[in-house]
Amino acid sequence: MNRRSGRFHDRWFRDFPDLLRTDDLLVFNNTRVFPARLYGRRSGAKAQPVSSRNPAAREFLQGRVEILLTRQVSQEPNEWECLVRPGRKIGVGERLFFGNWGDGNWSEGSWSEANAELQAEVVARGSFGERRIRFRPVTDFFALVEQLGHVPLPPYIDRPDRPSDWERYQTVYARERGSVAAPTAGLHFTPEILARIRDRAIQTTEITLHVGLGTFQPVRVDRVEDHKLHRESYRIPVEAAGQINQALDAGRRVVAVGTTTVRTLEYAAGQSADGTVRAGSGEADIFIHPGYEFRVVGALLTNFHLPQSTLLMLVCAFGGKEPIMEAYRHAVEQKYRFYSYGDCMFVE
Numbered sequence: 001m002n003r004r005s006g007r008f009h010d011r012w013f014r015d016f017p018d019l020l021r022t023d024d025l026l027v028f029n030n031t032r033v034f035p036a037r038l039y040g041r042r043s044g045a046k047a048q049p050v051s052s053r054n055p056a057a058r059e060f061l062q063g064r065v066e067i068l069l070t071r072q073v074s075q076e077p078n079e080w081e082c083l084v085r086p087g088r089k090i091g092v093g094e095r096l097f098f099g100n101w102g103d104g105n106w107s108e109g110s111w112s113e114a115n116a117e118l119q120a121e122v123v124a125r126g127s128f129g130e131r132r133i134r135f136r137p138v139t140d141f142f143a144l145v146e147q148l149g150h151v152p153l154p155p156y157i158d159r160p161d162r163p164s165d166w167e168r169y170q171t172v173y174a175r176e177r178g179s180v181a182a183p184t185a186g187l188h189f190t191p192e193i194l195a196r197i198r199d200r201a202i203q204t205t206e207i208t209l210h211v212g213l214g215t216f217q218p219v220r221v222d223r224v225e226d227h228k229l230h231r232e233s234y235r236i237p238v239e240a241a242g243q244i245n246q247a248l249d250a251g252r253r254v255v256a257v258g259t260t261t262v263r264t265l266e267y268a269a270g271q272s273a274d275g276t277v278r279a280g281s282g283e284a285d286i287f288i289h290p291g292y293e294f295r296v297v298g299a300l301l302t303n304f305h306l307p308q309s310t311l312l313m314l315v316c317a318f319g320g321k322e323p324i325m326e327a328y329r330h331a332v333e334q335k336y337r338f339y340s341y342g343d344c345m346f347v348e
Helices: 013-019 055-061 141-148 184-188 191-199 238-249 259-270 310-319 321-333
Strands: 025-029 031-033 037-042 064-074 079-085 095-098 118-125 131-135 176-179 203-209 232-236 254-257 280-284 299-303 344-347
Touching: 013 191, 013 344, 025 238, 025 259, 064 131, 064 232, 118 141, 184 299, 203 238, 203 259, 232 259, 238 254, 254 259, 259 280, 259 299, 259 310, 299 310, 310 321, 310 344, 321 344
Parallel strands: 025 203, 025 254, 031 176, 254 299
Antiparallel strands: 037 064, 037 095, 064 079, 079 131, 095 118, 118 131, 203 232, 232 280, 299 344
16 A cells, blocks of 8 residues: 555565565564463362363363463563453462463372472552562573463464464564564565565564564553553664664665564654664553654555554554555455454555
């Protein structure tokens, strides 16, 4: 879609390299999803039958707990923000235990607090039901999470995760561990597409933003301007910052792959007095909605987003509300697919 004229065309993603200009700078988010969903037991849980026809209700009544790690708050002590189930039952001071028995076997004697590989305590509650938990020190925390955790598939994929999801729910250029969801615009790329981009001598670079609650947090306020995003960790390497600033100085177009890349670049530019992108790391909480003036991004590749989401607001801010809504109406009529594994649009 051309955001100046509002005109759009239906294309295949294999055409994407041909839509780029030879002097474009293509920026990827190289974050990697880790198995952030953990199943465990609450302190004092008993392996006893419960009279309920709902299997999920039986599991939770018996003391099962599910957490989704969303952001590491500190390394020493090892504290995380997370979402929990059952939310109302897990209060501050509750102890949680995770092991290989965490998601299945409730036979008598199959587990105990003493043989848990990971142990944590709930130390605080958040504004919207999230918890902060503190893990007991272990030799290699992430090695245990990789062993015990599950791929945090989106909730609309109504099935348990499979071994194939460990790679399929990743971009082909994923490197830096830390996301609870894939930056979905990047899922379209294949090694062959990347090779064609290289063959055209189009410059590319990588930044990192670890996808957390900020990406999916619903808007709960009447005035859009009052909405506050959760912070998400980012890192911009020195080389990437240099490439981005050189492109901007030369009047070349910076093409962002995904809304996470947009937020990282625009947040970084907003932190400097002259609007340049500084190398470094931090936590981004920028909320981009219509009326925002973009400093860095000149074109955007993004998937189709849900109504009333902050992601759709960002796309509308970039492409214009009416042109984007017209393109979305066309996408619905043509049965384009939404969500993480869905289709995408290129806004230039």
